[in-house]
Amino acid sequence: MDRSEIIVKSPGRINLIGEHIDYNQGWVLPAAIDKHMFLTFRKNGSKNHCSIISDDFGETLSLNLEQLEKSDKGWHNYLIGVLFEIHERSAGLEGFECHIRSEIPVGSGVSSSAALECGFAFGLNSLFGLKLSNLELVQIGQSAEHRYVGTKCGIMDQFASVQGKAGHLIHLDCLTLDFEYIPMDLGDHCILLLNTNVAHDLATGAYNERRQECETSLDLLARTYGIEKSFREVRPHMLETVGTHLGIKAYKRCTYVIAEIARVSEAVKALKENDLKKLGELLYKTHEGLSILYEVSCPELDFLVRLAKSEPLILGARMMGGGFGGCTLNLIHKKAVPAFVERAKVAYESEFGNSLSHFQTVPGDGTALSQTS
Numbered sequence: 393m394d395r396s397e398i399i400v401k402s403p404g405r406i407n408l409i410g411e412h413i414d415y416n417q418g419w420v421l422p423a424a425i426d427k428h429m430f431l432t433f434r435k436n437g438s439k440n441h442c443s444i445i446s447d448d449f450g451e452t453l454s455l456n457l458e459q460l461e462k463s464d465k466g467w468h469n470y471l472i473g474v475l476f477e478i479h480e481r482s483a484g485l486e487g488f489e490c491h492i493r494s495e496i497p498v499g500s501g502v503s504s505s506a507a508l509e510c511g512f513a514f515g516l517n518s519l520f521g522l523k524l525s526n527l528e529l530v531q532i533g534q535s536a537e538h539r540y541v542g543t544k545c546g547i548m549d550q551f552a553s554v555q556g557k558a559g560h561l562i563h564l565d566c567l568t569l570d571f572e573y574i575p576m577d578l579g580d581h582c583i584l585l586l587n588t589n590v591a592h593d594l595a596t597g598a599y600n601e602r603r604q605e606c607e608t609s610l611d612l613l614a615r616t617y618g619i620e621k622s623f624r625e626v627r628p629h630m631l632e633t634v635g636t637h638l639g640i641k642a643y644k645r646c647t648y649v650i651a652e653i654a655r656v657s658e659a660v661k662a663l664k665e666n667d668l669k670k671l672g673e674l675l676y677k678t679h680e681g682l683s684i685l686y687e688v689s690c691p692e693l694d695f696l697v698r699l700a701k702s703e704p705l706i707l708g709a710r711m712m713g714g715g716f717g718g719c720t721l722n723l724i725h726k727k728a729v730p731a732f733v734e735r736a737k738v739a740y741e742s743e744f745g746n747s748l749s750h751f752q753t754v755p756g757d758g759t760a761l762s763q764t765s
């Protein structure tokens with residue numbers, strides 16, 4: 393039996409703009425990042441027995457492929473979900489060992505979950521020659537999260553983690569899954585992430601709630617106007633007319649979604665024209681929408697974006713990811729990074745009594761086999 397090991401390198405992701413838009417039929421602009429989860433796999437010669445070790449959680453998950461069931465431990469379900477999903481598509485799985493080590497911060501909005509699901513699925517696909525396509529790996533990851541973890545996430549995180557390309561953003565149509573790579577050339581500027589270290593784990597309920605609010609509102613809009621059930625078909629005047637029937641909360645959610653869909657195409661144009669000032673303004677507007685209309689920010693994120701606005705060498709900033717914690721993304725001049733990080737740390741720690749961490753990132757390649765872990 394072949395006991396040689398394979399190592400998979402699976403990235404987290406950023407999203408430049410288009411937040412909470414993947415499940416609202418819009419376009420998004422993510423990239424895989426240069427922070428990874430490493431998953432080392434080998435067959436163990438058994439028919440059904442599997443063990444998966446997470447270094448970061450200091451725990452081992454032991455499984456029998458014939459007796460898969462949901463676990464009461466959160467991290468188990470991402471993996472059990474992937475195994476269930478693969479089972480539905482292929483009969484090729486056998487016993488294996490998997491060892492996980494990660495440099496992606498957990499629960500911080502850079503999608504350690506997608507790196508885990510997609511890296512795990514990618515590794516099993518290679519180890520057992522299952523012949524699943526990249527798109528199937530993406531769908532397996534998303535389905536695992538929906539059905540076994542319970543987060544009704546869009547497709548963006550998994551898509552970016554698998555399809556990332558160094559130096560590029562992915563302009564992804566979340567309805568058709570057509571995509572275009574757009575070079576991310578920021579010149580003297582860079583992407584700086586500030587991590588509030590407020591984990592967004594408790595936000596799962598609110599995330600699903602937003603999704604439900606949008607779906608219900610879209611139903612009403614589509615019935616009223618006889619349009620396709622997609623926010624990309626909704627025009628501002630439609631919202632004004634139906635607004636009173638929606639209720640104030642739903643009206644605010646829809647207003648954000650329509651504006652954000654438009655902002656993504658403005659951002660693509662700005663990038664292509666190298667207009668970073670415009671891009672930065674769009675980021676600030678997105679944050680305002682997420683905070684006031686979509687209501688997925690938190691005091692820590694709002695504080696950091698306000699601080700960014702006080703720094704002339706930052707062109708734009710916004711919360712990134714599901715919200716309620718996690719990171720802000722800052723479009724900042726490279727020379728301003730050290731002083732701003734220092735100032736932000738002092739201010740944040742004195743305001744919230746919590747530490748702030750940071751990292752700079754650039755777009756990296758998607759999930760792939762690696763020589764080293």
Ligand code: ADP
Pocket residue numbers: 429446447448449466467468470492493494497498499500501502503504505506508592593713
């Ligand atoms: P994000 O995707 O923004 O990091 P999520 O809450 O969606 O946040 O996913 C985080 C979850 O993914 C963790 O709570 C854990 O269950 C799982 N996870 C992430 N990294 C690891 C790891 N190294 N080992 C085991 N599970 C992990």
Ligand code: MG
Pocket residue numbers: 503504505506549
């Ligand atoms: Mg996640």
